[in-house]
Amino acid sequence: MRVPPTIHITEVGPRDGLQMELRVLSTAEKLELIAGLASAGLREIQVAAFVHPEKVPAMADAEALIGALPLHDQMHYSALALNLQGVVRACRTAIPWIEISLSAHDAHSRRNAGLSTTDALAQSGPMLAMAIGAGRKVRASIQCAFGYETPEDVDIDAVAVAASRLVEKGADRLVLADTTGLAAPPTVRRMLAAVAPIAGSIPVGLHLHDTRGLGLANVMAALELGISHFDTSLGGLGGCPFIEGAAGNIATEDALYLFHRLGIATGIDISRVAALSRRLARVFNHPLPGKIYRLAATHLDFRPR
Amino acid sequence: MRVPPTIHITEVGPRDGLQMELRVLSTAEKLELIAGLASAGLREIQVAAFVHPEKVPAMADAEALIGALPLHDQMHYSALALNLQGVVRACRTAIPWIEISLSAHDAHSRRNAGLSTTDALAQSGPMLAMAIGAGRKVRASIQCAFGYETPEDVDIDAVAVAASRLVEKGADRLVLADTTGLAAPPTVRRMLAAVAPIAGSIPVGLHLHDTRGLGLANVMAALELGISHFDTSLGGLGGCPFIEGAAGNIATEDALYLFHRLGIATGIDISRVAALSRRLARVFNHPLPGKIYRLAATHLDFRPR
Numbered sequence: 268m269r270v271p272p273t274i275h276i277t278e279v280g281p282r283d284g285l286q287m288e289l290r291v292l293s294t295a296e297k298l299e300l301i302a303g304l305a306s307a308g309l310r311e312i313q314v315a316a317f318v319h320p321e322k323v324p325a326m327a328d329a330e331a332l333i334g335a336l337p338l339h340d341q342m343h344y345s346a347l348a349l350n351l352q353g354v355v356r357a358c359r360t361a362i363p364w365i366e367i368s369l370s371a372h373d374a375h376s377r378r379n380a381g382l383s384t385t386d387a388l389a390q391s392g393p394m395l396a397m398a399i400g401a402g403r404k405v406r407a408s409i410q411c412a413f414g415y416e417t418p419e420d421v422d423i424d425a426v427a428v429a430a431s432r433l434v435e436k437g438a439d440r441l442v443l444a445d446t447t448g449l450a451a452p453p454t455v456r457r458m459l460a461a462v463a464p465i466a467g468s469i470p471v472g473l474h475l476h477d478t479r480g481l482g483l484a485n486v487m488a489a490l491e492l493g494i495s496h497f498d499t500s501l502g503g504l505g506g507c508p509f510i511e512g513a514a515g516n517i518a519t520e521d522a523l524y525l526f527h528r529l530g531i532a533t534g535i536d537i538s539r540v541a542a543l544s545r546r547l548a549r550v551f552n553h554p555l556p557g558k559i560y561r562l563a564a565t566h567l568d569f570r571p572r
Numbered sequence: 573m574r575v576p577p578t579i580h581i582t583e584v585g586p587r588d589g590l591q592m593e594l595r596v597l598s599t600a601e602k603l604e605l606i607a608g609l610a611s612a613g614l615r616e617i618q619v620a621a622f623v624h625p626e627k628v629p630a631m632a633d634a635e636a637l638i639g640a641l642p643l644h645d646q647m648h649y650s651a652l653a654l655n656l657q658g659v660v661r662a663c664r665t666a667i668p669w670i671e672i673s674l675s676a677h678d679a680h681s682r683r684n685a686g687l688s689t690t691d692a693l694a695q696s697g698p699m700l701a702m703a704i705g706a707g708r709k710v711r712a713s714i715q716c717a718f719g720y721e722t723p724e725d726v727d728i729d730a731v732a733v734a735a736s737r738l739v740e741k742g743a744d745r746l747v748l749a750d751t752t753g754l755a756a757p758p759t760v761r762r763m764l765a766a767v768a769p770i771a772g773s774i775p776v777g778l779h780l781h782d783t784r785g786l787g788l789a790n791v792m793a794a795l796e797l798g799i800s801h802f803d804t805s806l807g808g809l810g811g812c813p814f815i816e817g818a819a820g821n822i823a824t825e826d827a828l829y830l831f832h833r834l835g836i837a838t839g840i841d842i843s844r845v846a847a848l849s850r851r852l853a854r855v856f857n858h859p860l861p862g863k864i865y866r867l868a869a870t871h872l873d874f875r876p877r
Contacts, residue, residue, distance in 0.1 A: 268761075452792065479829050479863055479864055481830055483786065486789070487793075510868075511867075513867065524786070525785070557785065559784055561819070563815075
């Protein structure tokens with residue numbers, strides 16, 4: 268199996284994970300979590316979303332949080348925006364990366380962003396222009412890239428059209444998001460085969476949810492195609508607002524364990540990430556979906572092979 | 573990706589899963605569970621272990637359970653034995669398949685079976701002879717084939733020696749067990765490359781635990797090598813007596829979902845397996861490690877892609 272020599276992990280737990288929890292962490296608690304992730308070696312962390320504070324109370328402190336972050340060049344902090352207002356808010360902060368996100372599936376787009384896919388795509392141009400004009404790097408993500416309600420919903424052409432537009436408008440990175448956890452190795456391969464030529468030299472990442480347990484199987488398929496950018500969430504924190512009982516993103520420490528066992532160096536300390544997950548499971552008072560964090564540190568072994 | 577055209581699943585939940593639960597199911601409850609699994613389409617089910625009833629109270633009713641099973645040629649029921657006394661007990665019942673199991677790792681063998689690996693291997697000859705003499709088919713399994721406490725414990729030569737002996741003595745199937753969940757795709761490949769030539773025409777199966785989240789990634793690696801026999805447990809029920817907090821076997825319905833999405837027909841109804849897992853999660857009053865069973869049936873989609 269050929270694998271990429273290095274892996275870029277974007278930790279999305281503080282955004283995609285925390286937004287699903289009933290208990291809203293304080294800004295101070297979030298800052299402590301983010302500091303813990305940074306000192307475990309994570310260099311790309313998504314910390315906030317500029318969305319409606321009443322719809323997503325856990326993200327209401329986006330400005331305050333970013334204002335209090337110890338920003339420096341080594342840390343690629345990002346925040347999510349789903350519309351122009353979100354980008355406006357983001358550009359008033361010092362966040363260096365803005366994620367501009369739209370959905371490939373019309374019903375999902377209307378439900379999640381209140382816009383048709385056509386309108387969302389049209390709006391992405393000004394969103395990118397504004398972010399780039401403000402000197403920010405842009406992660407452009409395509410939600411529901413692998414389907415919305417069933418795997419048959421997958422629309423490679425729609426994803427390709429969106430990818431072209433986002434690249435053309437200056438995105439620094441493309442992210443294909445499996446929002447409802449419908450990806451499987453064959454669709455991962457077909458989608459990446461279609462999108463990679465469009466992306467050219469722009470890195471393509473995957474944002475995978477483990478809703479149906481295939482998260483790391485999909486990572487394996489993507490690694491074989493040379494993909495080296497993955498979004499993960501500590502402890503697999505998160506879920507899906509559209510699917511009751513759904514697991515969250517693939518767990519950071521479980522993905523790291525896979526990478527280490529495949530001989531890929533990540534520079535990230537799995538034990539420290541696992542310790543943060545264990546703490547969050549106590550704070551939220553329920554088990555998180557990940558596996559590694561449940562084990563005592565003595566059962567962890569990270570030497571490759 | 574080349575995959576085998578068909579898959580043989582051995583459902584081990586009623587043995588490997590139930591033995592880890594504090595609440596012991598009654599024989600009637602077990603029979604209902606096994607009947608449910610059979611009507612979901614599972615044809616190979618491990619139903620009991622002939623082990624010390626005080627050590628494993630959940631398996632104390634092995635004889636009564638097997639006596640009450642609706643045995644017929646279409647169903648390959650099996651029971652586990654770790655020593656000669658176990659095989660003697662099994663042969664007094666009508667169980668058609670006996671699993672004869674030994675460990676590749678000395679410390680684990682002494683802890684789990686009270687025997688050195690040398691003594692366990694010596695004993696496996698008479699165990700196989702007795703089972704075969706009684707007209708039974710034999711699954712011969714090698715525990716800790718992928719390590720015991722760390723992945724460095726893996727001993728390909730020891731596994732190969734055990735595999736040769738078990739094949740020579742007439743095993744109908746070899747099963748490599750990742751008892752403590754230490755397998756990773758590279759070790760799966762290396763181990764199968766060593767064992768497949770020894771097994772020759774005898775099928776080699778994998779018994780994988782999802783302790784560190786790599787269960788289905790390991791399945792992917794094995795499928796690519798043509799392996800088509802897998803042990804799974806409904807809901808991922810189970811754990812490991814040596815690792816607190818460990819997840820159980822790979823979940824039957826999650827593995828089935830992967831196989832269906834890879835276009836491999838299994839003849840097994842995922843929704844019915846998931847419904848049984850949901851019921852068990854209520855009976856045991858804790859979530860099981862699997863993912864699929866948590867979803868409402870409307871979020872399941874099994875059409876192959």
